[in-house]
Amino acid sequence: MFGRCPNAASVSPGWRRWRWLLFGGLLAIGGFSAADPVAAEDAPPSEPVAALADDDALFVLGNTLFVLYHEIGHALIDELDLPVLGREEDAADGFAAMMMIAEQPDPLRDRLMIAAADGWALVARASIDGEVPLWGEHALNRQRFFGAICMLVGSDPPGFADYAMAAGMPAERIETCPDDYRRMKAGWVRLLAPHRVANSQPDALQVTFEPPAAEDAGLDQLAQSHAIIEHAVAALRPLVDLPRDLQISFRSCPNAAAYWHREAARIVVCYQLLAEFENLLLAGRRL
């Protein structure tokens, strides 16, 4: 289970500054190229993406993509019987960061990952970490916020140092993030290397967007907008030879959740989760 708090009550006004510190005023948006951390030269070319003037959609999609990759991380650990040192939830967050962080300059992917990091800041401020049980499976929301930032600044210290400092990360911690990022990525690359496939398996990871309930109308279109989710999943297919086909289902659920269902070989992302990300954004704007 992903474990985001569904409540968005109070958000620091500082978040908007962080969000746009580096990319405010950005006019040209690139394509979502396939994220292949194992061998970038095999990655398919970038797909053109329509003009993404809708910052709200980008915020929701960035957070949704992080959740989806996080759940795929759980699925890979299960399906490939991968060893995990430390908390599995941290490993799944690392997988999501690795897949989302671009190796080369890529403004769209940068913005999606920054949206995901900012999402953790909003969740932390909305839920107050005191409500997160210290014995829980996940790190505290604020720790996941700084964890995402550490991965970003670790991947590109000159590019993201200002962002990390504006978020409150001290310089001495920023200096250690490149090692954290390298180790996290090297671990995943090494574990996935034996499972690479020569040819992409189109059925290995199928994404379906089920018709939403009436109250979730429009969220299915948001989930499919700019084909970001489809491209992100397509980027995974060459990486892993899965023992069985897995389904990724976007659907209406009783709660705002996302989860990996081992018995059903299915990852579910609830449309309500997208609505929750929208609500987080609106709550931030009210401050």
Ligand SMILES: [Zn+2]
């Ligand atoms: Zn999880």
